[in-house]
Amino acid sequence: MIGGPALAGDALTAFFARDAEEVARSLLGCRFMVGMVGGLIVETEAYFPDDAASHSFRGPSKRNAAMFGEPGNVYVYHIYGMHWCVNFVCRPGSAVLIRALEPEQGIAEMAERRKLDALPALCSGPGKLCQALGIDLTLNDRKLDCPPYALFKGAAPVATMVGPRIGITKNADAPMRFGVAGSRYLSKPFPKTSVSIP
């Protein structure tokens, strides 16, 4: 069913206690589960403490407190009055935004939550995947190796795309968005100028 070793305990900490860019690349191809629902991570973005686009840029606050938690914790936030987004915490003030999944497990439940049955659209965006997986503020600031969360190592993609992050105005040119080349489950195509790393 669910192949690959689950990341837990010291291994989870070691995986996330690295530079957020490295973590964002490494997460591509990993399986992210919330309860019995989840899929393969195909798109991520890295954020840093000295990064004007990052929620942690102005230091800790009530909203972003989880982003200063331990490596391997989850940071959930609400955006535009109606959507949730989920991040994995790396070093303090650094995190990786999970932007898109390839749906695998619990597709029927995802479709019900999303009120939609088009597979490619179920998890092709940070707000969409949170809706599909049932993530909201009650699941903020928890550990990735504790239920309902689970993360499994997967095969690295054949090729990785790199480009500018989506939807930000500050530090908008930093190439800190990563995706599985050729995936049809991305939130948006990468610009033609994006670098592909074999």
Next chain:
DNA sequence: CGGAAGATCCTCT
């Protein structure tokens, strides 16, 4: 205390 911004999504044209 008010206001504006915001790591988005959906429905049109």
Next chain:
DNA sequence: GAGGATCTTCCGG
């Protein structure tokens, strides 16, 4: 491709 929905948080006055 443009615009509206919708609301919490934070900063400035």
